[in-house]
Amino acid sequence: DAMVIQNPRYQVTQFGKPVTLSCSQTLNHNVMYWYQQKSSQAPKLLFHYYDKDFNNEADTPDNFQSRRPNTSFCFLDIRSPGLGDAAMYLCATSRDFDFSNQPQHFGDGTRLSIL
Amino acid sequence: GQQLNQSPQSMFIQEGEDVSMNCTSSSIFNTWLWYKQEPGEGPVLLIALYKAGELTSNGRLTAQFGITRKDSFLNISASIPSDVGIYFCAGQGYGGSQGNLIFGKGTKLSVKP
Numbered sequence: 001d002a003m004v005i006q007n008p009r010y011q012v013t014q015f016g017k018p019v020t021l022s023c024s025q026t027l028n029h030n031v032m033y034w035y036q037q038k039s040s041q042a043p044k045l046l047f048h049y050y051d052k053d054f055n056n057e058a059d060t061p062d063n064f065q066s067r068r069p070n071t072s073f074c075f076l077d078i079r080s081p082g083l084g085d086a087a088m089y090l091c092a093t094s095r096d097f098d099f100s101n102q103p104q105h106f107g108d109g110t111r112l113s114i115l
Numbered sequence: 116g117q118q119l120n121q122s123p124q125s126m127f128i129q130e131g132e133d134v135s136m137n138c139t140s141s142s143i144f145n146t147w148l149w150y151k152q153e154p155g156e157g158p159v160l161l162i163a164l165y166k167a168g169e170l171t172s173n174g175r176l177t178a179q180f181g182i183t184r185k186d187s188f189l190n191i192s193a194s195i196p197s198d199v200g201i202y203f204c205a206g207q208g209y210g211g212s213q214g215n216l217i218f219g220k221g222t223k224l225s226v227k228p
Contacts (some may be wrong), residue, residue, distance in 0.1 A: 004157075016171050042203060042218035043158070055164060099146045099163070099207050106157035107151075 003027050006091050006108035012113045013081055021076040021110045023091030027037055031097065032074040034066060035090040042111065048098070049074060078112075086114045121204050121219025128194055129227050137188040138204035145208040147180050147187040148216070153200045160203075162189070173184040196226050 005024045023032065031050050036044035047056045049068045064087070065077040074093040078085055091107040121138045128134060138147070147163055149205040150158035162173050164180035164187060171178055177190045187206075191198055 006157075009155075040221075040223075041203075042220050045215060092157075099148070099216075103146075103148050103160055103163050105160065108157045109155075111155065 004091055004093055004105050006089075006110050008108035008110060010015045010109065010111050010113070012115060014115050015083065018080055019022075019078050019112065021078075021089050021091075021112070023074045023076075023107055024091045025071050026072070027093055027095075027105065028071060029093035029095050029105075030071075032068060033094075034064075034076045035092065037090055037109070039087075039090040044077070053068070059083040075114045081112070081114050083114050086112055088112075116177075116193070117150060118119055119204060119206060119217050120217040121193060121222055123222055124220065125223040125225070127225045127227065132194055134191040134194055134224060135188060136202060136204075138188060138206070138219045139186045139204060140208075140217075142208055143183075143184040144206035144208050145176070145184070147219075148180050148207075149176075149189045150203045151200045152203060158203060159166070176211045191224075194224075194226050196228050199226050 003026050007022050033048040034046045036046055037043045045057050046060045046064055047066050063079050068074045088109045088111050090109045094104045094105040095102045118141050119138050148163050149161045151161050152158045162171050162178040167184050168182050169180040175192045182220055201221040201223050202220045205216040
C-alpha cells in the first residue's frame, strides 16, 4: 500500500496561474519534504517541515510556498508558475533527521506542465 | 559544500551482464542510500548503508559503504530488462543541513534483451 501519496499524478496549468500540489502520508512521520526534479537531473530539495517547523532552502524561489495543516498532509503552492517550473515534484517523508533510523520515503511524484 | 560524484552517467548493457556503479564524496558521509527511479515514478529505496565497510545485499543487488566513508558502490548481478531505470546514490553527512540528502546525478541503466 502506498505510504506517501501525491495528487494529482499529472497537473497542467497555465503560465502565471497558481497551482497547488498535495501530499499525504500514512507513516506518521515527523518530517515532510518537497523536491523539484527536472528531466535527467537529481531531485533538488525545496523545503521541508519538521512537524510545524518550516525550513526553506536558501535557493528556493519565493514563488514556491508550502503549507502543512496537520501531520498527514503537506501542500506545495506555486504562486505564479513560469515555464521553467515545469518539472516532477516529489514529496518525501522521514521519521526524523537521523536516516540511520529510517531513510526517506518518496511518493510517486506529480508531473507539472506549464502551458 | 558537500558534493557527490556518481559514475558512470549511463550504461548500455546486454541482459545477463553484471553492472557496477559508484559514488564518491568530497567529505565524509554517515549514511549512504541507493534509490532506483523508473520513468514517471518516484525514487524507490533499494539499499541503505549505515556503517563504514558495511556490505548489504538485496536480491541481485549488492552495495557497500566505503571504509573511508567517502564512497559507495552498487552492483547488480545478472541484469534483466526490468532493471532499466535511473539509479541514484544519496548521502547524509555529519552536521549537514537538517534532513538534507545529497544526491548524485544518477546512472541511467539500459538493458538490451
